[in-house]
Amino acid sequence: MAEIDVVLRNVDKTYPGGVRAVIDFNAEIERGEFVAMLGPSGCGKTTTLRMIGGLEEVTSGSIEIQGEDVTDLPPSQRDTAMMFQSFALFPHRNVLQNVEFSLKMQGIEPDKRSREAWQMIEMVGLSDFAMRRPADLSGGQQQRVALARALISNPTLLLLDEPLGALDYSLRQTMMIELKRIQRDLEMTFIMVTHSQAEAMAMADKVIVMSDSLVQQIGTSREIAESPRTRFVADFIGTNNLFDGVIKSRSGSIVFVESGEKLYYVRKPDYIADVAVGQEVTFSVRADLMHTGENGDMANSIEGAYVNTEYLGTLETDVFEIAPQHYVKVEQHRKLSDSIRNYGDRETISWGAEAGILLDVVTANR
Numbered sequence: 227m228a229e230i231d232v233v234l235r236n237v238d239k240t241y242p243g244g245v246r247a248v249i250d251f252n253a254e255i256e257r258g259e260f261v262a263m264l265g266p267s268g269c270g271k272t273t274t275l276r277m278i279g280g281l282e283e284v285t286s287g288s289i290e291i292q293g294e295d296v297t298d299l300p301p302s303q304r305d306t307a308m309m310f311q312s313f314a315l316f317p318h319r320n321v322l323q324n325v326e327f328s329l330k331m332q333g334i335e336p337d338k339r340s341r342e343a344w345q346m347i348e349m350v351g352l353s354d355f356a357m358r359r360p361a362d363l364s365g366g367q368q369q370r371v372a373l374a375r376a377l378i379s380n381p382t383l384l385l386l387d388e389p390l391g392a393l394d395y396s397l398r399q400t401m402m403i404e405l406k407r408i409q410r411d412l413e414m415t416f417i418m419v420t421h422s423q424a425e426a427m428a429m430a431d432k433v434i435v436m437s438d439s440l441v442q443q444i445g446t447s448r449e450i451a452e453s454p455r456t457r458f459v460a461d462f463i464g465t466n467n468l469f470d471g472v473i474k475s476r477s478g479s480i481v482f483v484e485s486g487e488k489l490y491y492v493r494k495p496d497y498i499a500d501v502a503v504g505q506e507v508t509f510s511v512r513a514d515l516m517h518t519g520e521n522g523d524m525a526n527s528i529e530g531a532y533v534n535t536e537y538l539g540t541l542e543t544d545v546f547e548i549a550p551q552h553y554v555k556v557e558q559h560r561k562l563s564d565s566i567r568n569y570g571d572r573e574t575i576s577w578g579a580e581a582g583i584l585l586d587v588v589t590a591n592r
């Protein structure tokens with residue numbers, strides 16, 4: 227069993243004035259894991275990160291780091307370091323001086339601290355820039371200085387708030403790989419906040435998806451992409467088709483859901499405890515598990531009118547309207563033999579019995 231580094235138990239945060247920023251946050255983070263907290267603006271990501279670092283008090287609940295309850299400890303006693311989005315470097319100090327600053331504050335003697343600072347500067351690939359001041363560096367280089375400065379105190383846990391947010395697209399691609407490499411080399415635990423699905427999915431071992439102050443799902447990138455747990459996740463990540471309906475009957479882990487005039491086979495995952503006949507539910511089908519054309523092997527099918535095609539690389543996503551304003555997306559590799567569709571053409575869309583997955587509901591019921 228991997229060692230658990232950080233535990234959040236029933237963590238709640240209500241700001242003075244009454245904003246409930248975080249509700250009943252529960253998570254376990256393993257030693258050496260790269261965790262991404264992913265969600266839209268205002269969902270409570272920074273607040274959670276600041277509570278882990280001790281910069282913000284929890285309203286209730288507890289936080290453990292390496293087996294110790296740190297809920298009431300100040301930041302200086304938590305063995306964490308934080309890298310903020312606006313990485314305030316000292317403008318009149320050079321790179322080396324910026325990086326060794328915290329060691330200087332700890333009273334470490336000059337030789338030792340400059341040796342350690344040089345090591346960090348090499349690690350982030352800035353050896354040729356050590357004597358420059360921040361203003362004479364590019365955005366990505368400044369970001370690396372901020373990273374080296376956060377890493378030098380050798381924290382158990384590094385907290386990063388939108389570390390790549392200020393960078394342009396191509397630099398962000400490079401820094402994503404760099405950040406992951408550094409984290410692996412140092413075997414450190416990283417918790418990174420981001421609102422970018424691409425960043426979270428590319429770098430993290432574990433993704434915590436948040437919305438509306440609530441944890442929506444925790445899992446690997448793959449688990450989240452393959453089996454979105456809630457409506458929010460299904461909407462936010464990947465391309466998923468949602469259907470609202472009513473449960474008609476069930477048989478083991480398959481339920482039959484009536485939606486529109488039709489009955490569908492839908493998989494009920496184990497984490498949904500029980501469902502009752504007559505209950506209103508939503509299920510999700512990944513666009514890449516849907517097929518066009520008559521297909522006798524598939525348990526589910528519906529007819530739709532062709533609307534348009536979205537192209538992305540070799541994949542194409544065909545959009546069909548199956549009921550007024552209800553669009554379904556089908557993602558397939560384009561075959562040369564495929565006929566060209568015209569707007570309004572009728573087409574059968576089908577998918578397997580296990581492709582549809584019942585969605586869970588998370589609520590602030592505490």
Ligand SMILES: Nc1ncnc2c1ncn2[C@@H]1O[C@H](COP(=O)(O)OP(=O)(O)OP(=O)(O)O)[C@@H](O)[C@H]1O
Nearest residue numbers: 241242245247266267268269270271272273274421
């Ligand atoms: N000091 C504060 N006092 C009162 N409310 C706050 C404070 N800080 C944040 N909030 C509110 O708490 C909620 C969560 O804020 P938080 O900064 O954690 O969001 P976030 O997910 O990091 O968003 P973003 O992606 O925009 O940075 C928001 O509604 C925000 O307005």
Ligand SMILES: [Mg+2]
Nearest residue numbers: 271272273419
């Ligand atoms: Mg934030």
